[in-house]
Amino acid sequence: MNPWPDTDGRIIERYLGRLRLRSPTSPIYYRQTLRSFQEVVARRQCSPSEMSRDVLEAWLRERAAQWPETTLLHRARIVDRFLDFLVQEGMIVSNPVANLRAEYHAKSDKTILRALLASDADQALESIRRFPPFGSVLxxxxxxxxxxxxxxxxxxxxxxxxxxxxxxxxxxxxxxxxxxxxxxxxxxxxxxxxxxxxxxxxxxxxxxxxxxxxxxxxxxxxxxxxxxxxxxxxQWRRPHIYSPEDVRRLLDIARTYPSPRAPLRPLSLYTMLVLAYCAGLRLGEVARLNLADVDLVAGTITIRETKFFKSRILPLADSALSALREYLEARRQEKAPQSPDSGLFWHDQGNARYTSHAIAGCLVDILRWAGMKPAKGKAGPRIHDLRHSFVVNRILEWYRSGINPQDKLPFLATYLGHRDIHSTLVYITVTQELLQEASERFRTFGAPCLLASEEVQP
CATH class of the missing domain: 1.10.150 (DNA polymerase; domain 1)
Structure with a gap:
């Protein structure tokens, strides 16, 4: 097992070299935080097998006199990730934060660190204790x-x-x-x-x-x-059908989404909205897209093994393909991974893909910026309503083009990844425009029959 702490800070520098820190000031704060922690460890003369909760609490008490609680919590997470690195390198036996999380079945490392910052850490840890999975009589x-x-x-x-x-x-x-x-x-x-x-x-x-x-x-x-x-x-809530103007407003806000630390995020959110609306994708399908799933030459995108264990290849409109081309070029310039199995929507925090929860949080934030949802709560339009809007607006276009939507429903069900049209019918929300088009279609079809019946009456 390699010796730590060292005297020249070489291990800290090696750890910082592995991180993709975008801000030029971030390494300064990381170095300051990790050196202060290493000094506490050196003063207590801890061996790798003695890295315990007491060492971490001693550092927290010392730093609490100098940093606000929010700053201290943020930098404690830096130390937590550094300890994980030391465990991987074989320099310490275990990370005390990870040990406490396993002991108390806590939801996250942040929960443990916040409890350690409390005046009575033991009581705070007990208050967050979660039950082990499937530990009941059943x-x-x-x-x-x-x-x-x-x-x-x-x-x-x-x-x-x-x-x-x-x-x-x-x-x-x-x-x-x-x-x-x-x-x-x-x-x-x-x-x-x-x-x-x-x-x-x-x-x-x-x-x-x-x-x-x-x-x-x-x-x-x-x-x-x-x-x-x-x-x-x-109690089913009626879906909100986004108008083309609503969608344009959301796209404009996504383009200007404030994200100084992640410059690619606004274009990522813009492209996610384009795919959610133009292709009717679920958020989970957007999150699971890989680079290999996009074929700009054929103008298609592949959705693999989603709901109902179905995969499908979707042709995209020119506008959606144009947005994808722009995003892929910006993604390449940001030096994102280019392997076929890497996530299409990538962020540099941990060099990973966006999760469906992260996508939902950002897109809901865009809805709030657009004034479509209140600042808090679940009221107002949902992101999944874009999928409903895709169906309704597609049927509207068929009506206006003189196409019978009933003949196209099996194709629409396949495009959406449904097993049959019964699942697709749930997405058909009767709006005023759709009702008007359907009524006009029925009038055109039924008027000659009414006139003929009037002519044969005596």
Whole structure:
């Protein structure tokens, strides 16, 4: 195991050399932070096997007298990443932050660091302790059922989240451990009084019934109760259909999105919006795109293994291809990875692709800038409504071009990645313009029939 801390700062410089720090001042702050931490380690004369929480807390207390809490938290994360580097290089045995995260099943390293900054760190750590996954009395049953369903070829990710939430509830209420499963489900259903929770409880009960039936075939499966799902359907929010003017405003805001530390981000968001609207892509499909999926010569883009395990090759309009060409050129100038399997939408923070959550956060921010959503909350248009708008505006164009939309619905379903037109029909929202075009089409078709019937009357 290599010696650390060193006296000449050579290890810190080697670590900084691996980072892609864009700002010329960033290395100064990184170096200052890591040297101050290394000084504390050297004073305490810690061996690699003694790198513990006490060392980190000593540095935090020393720095708290000089830095504001927000600055200290930010720079503590710099130290945390440096400790991960030292573990990878074999210079220390383990990262105390990672150890605490595993011990308390914390959501992130940032949660642990914030707890260590509290006046009573032990109490703060206990307050963030999370239950281990599937540690309840039904944990083994649920874990085995998830593994069974996934081994059969199902993704079973949504159902796994239902089981995980129910498992956490059972661990928080150990008094239910000896109760029948039906009683456990009753208490879980009473934990929240929302329609969505009631529908999830019903689906969870059916999934648990299947798991018990697989374990014991003599157990009768639960009969489905459609009422909770019907209640959720009554609260369904009508999609917002973006007009061409709305889309243009969003694209203009994306072009000027403030991002001084990531110059490529505005063009990335612009191109994401173009694909979400012009090709009707889901956010997950946008996030999973690779460079190899774009074929500018053929004018197509390939969507691989998405919902319903379907892949498809989509032809793109000239405007979408033009936006892709501009983005790919800017991406190349930013020295982004050019391997075919690298993410199409790339950012230099960690040299990684954008996740669907990151994309959603940025695009929702654009909606707020455009004044279409309030500053907080879920009210107002959604990003997924762009997919609804793609369908409605496509049908409008067919009407205006004299094309019968009913003949084209199977093609539209294939373009959207649906199994059949029944899923596509959900996206057809009747707007005033669509109703006007449909009425005009019916008038043109039905008027001659009405005139003919009037002529044959005595």
């Amino acid at each position: 944990g083994n049953l649920m874990r085995d059922h998830i593994a069974l369903m996934q081994a059969r070829g199902y993704r079973y990710q949504t159902q796994a989240r239902w089981f995980w939430r129910f498992d956490r509830f059972l661990q928080a209420h150990p008094e239910l451990a000896r109760e029948p499963v039906s009683v456990m489900l009753q208490h879980w259903a009473a934990a929240r009084r929302t329609a969505n929770h009631a529908a999830e409880c019903e689906r969870l009960a059916r999934a648990l019934s299947k798991a018990q039936h697989h374990l014991d075939p003599d157990t009768k499966p639960r009969r489905p109760d459609p009422r909770p799902a019907q209640q959720v359907a009554r």
